[in-house]
Amino acid sequence: MKPTKKKANGKPAKAQICLRVNGEPVEVAFAPHKTLLEVLREDLALTGTKHGCELGECGCCAVLVDGRPVLSCLVLGVAVEGHEVTTVEGMAEGAKLHPLQDAFAELGAAQCGYCTPGFLLTAKVLLEETPQPSRERIKEALAGNICRCTGYIKIFEAVELAAARMAGKPAEPSKESIYGRR
Ligand code: FES
Numbered sequence: 598m599k600p601t602k603k604k605a606n607g608k609p610a611k612a613q614i615c616l617r618v619n620g621e622p623v624e625v626a627f628a629p630h631k632t633l634l635e636v637l638r639e640d641l642a643l644t645g646t647k648h649g650c651e652l653g654e655c656g657c658c659a660v661l662v663d664g665r666p667v668l669s670c671l672v673l674g675v676a677v678e679g680h681e682v683t684t685v686e687g688m689a690e691g692a693k694l695h696p697l698q699d700a701f702a703e704l705g706a707a708q709c710g711y712c713t714p715g716f717l718l719t720a721k722v723l724l725e726e727t728p729q730p731s732r733e734r735i736k737e738a739l740a741g742n743i744c745r746c747t748g749y750i751k752i753f754e755a756v757e758l759a760a761a762r763m764a765g766k767p768a769e770p771s772k773e774s775i776y777g778r779r
């Protein structure tokens with residue numbers, strides 16, 4: 598980490614670090630007290646990562662650091678120097694959405710959407726480690742993410758649908774999932 602300009606009191610006003618964000622090399626300078634969440638949103642304009650409780654309780658600020666889910670409100674920006682950070686903006690490949698993003702959109706698993714980036718990234722890691730998770734395993738993996746809107750069922754179904762499609766199964770959402778039970 599390189600200190601940049603000095604304040605009148607001689608202390609560095611900003612920290613400057615190099616890292617990779619969504620596959621691209623990035624150099625960024627910011628006030629050294631900032632969290633990774635603040636650096637992403639305020640200094641790198643990656644506002645897909647959401648700012649919720651700032652206490653490590655809601656999961657909406659989750660990003661991946663070196664492929665592992667991390668609550669970005671609990672990590673200092675300076676701590677990710679030299680690491681690879683993945684945000685929700687890095688999930689799609691060009692114009693092609695990740696299967697989880699498609700499934701969340703199809704099933705209404707994203708409503709207000711505030712929690713969605715954290716769920717998507719946490720579920721992405723789950724499916725990389727456990728390609729065909731049980732409903733219980735999905736619940737366990739997503740237990741640290743809070744959603745105020747969906748009642749969670751649509752989210753669990755969306756993860757199952759994405760898992761089936763990623764395994765090459767011709768899965769479509771059931772009518773009950775889209776329209777509710779009749
Ligand atoms: S904002 Fe980080 S866990 Fe809530």
Ligand code: FES
Pocket residue numbers: 706707708709710711712713743744745746747
């Ligand atoms: S979709 Fe609104 S909080 Fe989850």
